[in-house]
Amino acid sequence: MINPFKIIFFLFSITLLSNCSSFLKKDYPEKKYYLLDTDRSNLKKGKLKFPLLKITKIRISPYFEGKNFVYKQGNLNYETDFYNEFLVYPSNNINEVVNKWIIESGLSVPWSVYDEDVYQLQINVESLHGDFSDGSKPRAILELNFLLQKAGSKKILYTKKFHKDEPITEINADNLVTAWNKGLTEIMIEMESDLRKIQLPKKDDPEEEKETEK
Known part of the structure; x- marks a missing residue:
């Protein structure tokens, strides 16, 4: 004779397992990875x-x-996004993007066999976040500072801070x-234009030699 309690227990177990399976299959936000990039497809190589x-x-x-990703939600409130992040650390990403622009723009060659006449560019990223403190006017904030010197010299040939505040629909x-990416492209276009206007020091420039000796 079949025990009715065993049947009830069996049916209860099936129902419980079914509910657990549904719980485990619950949809969670998909984690996404992004890269910063620039677009100079409409620009000629100089x-x-x-x-x-x-x-x-x-x-x-x-x-x-x-x-x-970092979001500003209020004057004193910031939060990070677990589900959306950079594929690589932003410092590495920006380094790659700027270096790629330098080469593709014709500002410099990828490498040289000569050690002299090397120019050094330093980059300081002061801000990289989404500003959602005003929900009706979300913004993408990007702030970079560039500094250029000739290797072996303390003289600063170029320094400039760029701040971009791009609206988000x-x-x-x-x-x-x-x-x-739009803001970064605009920064690189302006910086390239600035660098092309710089008067580079000559090898026999006495002022350059004084700076080097200090």
């Missing part, structure tokens, strides 16, 4: 400006140096990265 221009140092504010990671 003439060689520097015998060799190297990025020697890149520093990023500790507030924004991690892979997770709708708050999501895709729009945020698109706005960052």
